[in-house]
Amino acid sequence: MTTHQINRLGHQGDGIAEGPLFAPLTLPGEEITGTPDGQTLRDIRIVTPSPDRVAPPCRHFKSCGGCQLQHASDDFTARWKRQVIETALAAHDISAEIGPVYTSLPNSRRRATLAARRTKKGAMAGFHARGSDTIIEIPDCRLLHPELMPILPLAEDLALDGTSRKAPLAVSVTLSLGGLDVAVHGGKPLDGPLRITLAGLAQKHDVARLAWDGEVVVTRRPPQQGFGSALVTPPPGAFLQATAEGEAALLAETEMILNDATRIVDLFAGCGTFALPLARRAPVHAVEGDRAMIEALDAGWRHAQGLKPVTTEARDLFRRPLLPDELARFDGAVIDPPRAGAEAQIAEIARARLPRLAYVSCNPLSFARDARHLMSQGYLIGPVRVIDQFRWSAHVELVAGFTLNTE
Structure with missing residues (x-):
């Protein structure tokens, strides 16, 4: 010692x-x-x-790996997450105003992936222990939305009927307007008897939709998400912002950054988190690599009222970024890439001299790299806003605006 x-x-x-x-x-x-x-x-x-x-608010904290920072005060966590961004920017000689930190409330997470396993006496479901494959049951979780908690008995039933004791299930669940939207991976092959069993479990636990290794088994109600005035039914397991309040904060910042834009391109558009609300006041072209997600976005727009035109394109922006001649018809862009950032697409945006950009990032390191390139090409960085959707975690999200300096 x-x-x-x-x-x-x-x-x-x-x-x-x-x-x-x-x-x-x-x-x-x-x-x-x-x-x-x-x-x-x-x-x-x-x-x-x-x-x-501080005393951790959740009794599962010391063993559960779902949270990392419940032992720290909220003020400390906010300061630390600001510092993470400042350090990442400073590594690229960038100084920027870091705005106030928005932190999602406890019990507000609307999506999660749980582990479920058969045991000698039945089954168990929860998060993995810190640094371990051991599953920790979380009946009093302070992270998940209360309406998400019924996933725990469902996940146990899924493990009993859908896997062996050697193979844990990954049970992804999203809270939709229709109820629980569940996507399971790692289970037994889907055959006739298992389909019947899963349909029965969906009925028993009042699930909106249940998918098994990418295939929808049963849809009892449309698992819709509201993006502005549009209702969208995402494909199973599709990306969604972690909390409704966090999504609203990101959207508010994005709308402010693109306030004067008259034609917008949404890059890595997903199912329409930004594209559909932005279409209330400007036409939007949405680009996303996942065809099922972009088709869901398009269907949502077609059934919505009062929106400007929204066009869609399924395209891998890592391999085929939009080029300057394609970007020339837009005066504003929003980009929300994965953790790797968007190095190739950012280079083309800079070449196109696109006037303004709202950059949403889940990785300060790749964001700082991309920001450095934009600034080297004449862009000014606006305030950086920290959006802490992943409360009590080390995860850092942000949104920042870039404006082309024409002086």
Whole structure:
């Protein structure tokens, strides 16, 4: 057992001491004791706690791996997430105003992926333990929306009937306007008897839709999502912002950035999170690599009222970014790429001299890289707003505006 001082938090939310040695569930400034195991400290005891340390609000926190930062105050977490962005930008010599942090409330997560496994006595479902394949049951979870909690008994039933004791299920669930939208992966092959069983479970647990390894087994009600005035039925397991409040905050910032745009292109458009609300006041061209998602967006627009024209295109923007001649007809863009960022597409946006861009990012590192390229080509960066949808996690999301400097 040795004594260590925690100097900072790493990107995964673990405390870091000299070495480096990683110490889960610690905070900067704390003096701790622990036993080194490779680069990780085990059997940690807090000798001098940080003033930012708080009692975790969830009784599952110490064992469950669903959250990383419940032991830290909300003020500390907000400061740390701002610092993560500032550090990423500073690595590219970028200085930007970091606006207030919006943090989603407890019990507001509307989508999650749980693990479910058969046991000797039945089945269990929950999140994986921290750094382990062990499943921790979470009946009193402070993260998930209350209307999402019925997924736990359903996931257990799915494990009993749909997998062996050696193969855990991944059960993804989204809260839709029609109820629970469930997509299961890793189970038994889908045959006739299993279809009948799954249909019965969907009825028993009042599920809107149940899909098994990508195939829809039963739809009892349309699992719709509301994007502005449009109602969209996404394909099973489609991407959705983690909380309704977080989505609203991202959209409000995006609408403000693109307030004067008269024709907008939405890149990595998904099922229409931004494209459909933005179409209330300007025509939008939505581009997305997943054909099923872009078809869902198009169907939602066609059945909506009062929207400007929305055109759609299924296209892999990593391999085939929109080129300057294609971007020339737009005066505003919103881009919401995966964690890798959008290096190729950002280069073409800069070449096209597109006047304004709203950039939504889930990775400050790739965002900073792309921002550096835009600024090197004459763009000015506006305030960066931190949107903390993944409360108590190390995940950092942001939205920022870029305007072409024409002076």
